[in-house]
Amino acid sequence: MKGWTSSVLPDRVLVRISCEQRNTLGKAGVTMAEANEKAAVKSEKQLQKLCRAYLMQHHIPVNVPAFGRKSTTTPGWPDFTFPLPPSGRLCAIEFKVGANHTTPEQARCIDDLQRCGAVAVVVRTFEEFLRVVKV
DSSP, rough: OOTTOSSHHHHHHHTSSSSHHTTTTGGGOOOHHHHHHHHHHHHHHHHHHHHHHHHHHTTTOOOOOOOTTTSSSSOOOOOOEEEEEETTTTEEEEEEEEEOOOOHHHHHHHHHHHHHEEEEEEOOOHHHHHHOOOO
C-alpha cells in the first residue's frame, strides 16, 4: 500500500483490500462495519457496567461472566443472572446495543429459561433494564 497518501479510504475500497494490508494502515484501514462493531461492544460494556452498579446499589447479587472472554458457562447463557426482589424469581438479561442481535444459542437459551419460568429478556437501554427490575 506504499504511495497512498489518503488517511481515509472509502469503505468500498477497504472491503476489497486484504486484512493484512488493511492492518498496515492502522485506523485508516478499518471498515465501517468493523468500526461499528467495535463501538457497539464498547457501548454494551458501558450499559452492563451501569446496570451492574444499579444492582449493587440495591444489594441484589448478580452473576456476571467476564466480558469479552471465553466463558465456561452454557453456550448462549445471558450476560446477567440475578434474583428479582422480593420474589427471588430468576432474572436473566442479555444486553445488545445498536444493530447487534442475539446468536441462535442465545435465543435458544432465553427461550429455555422463559419456558422454565424465569424472566429472560434482551435489553438495549438502561430504561428497559429498569422496567424489568422494577426495584
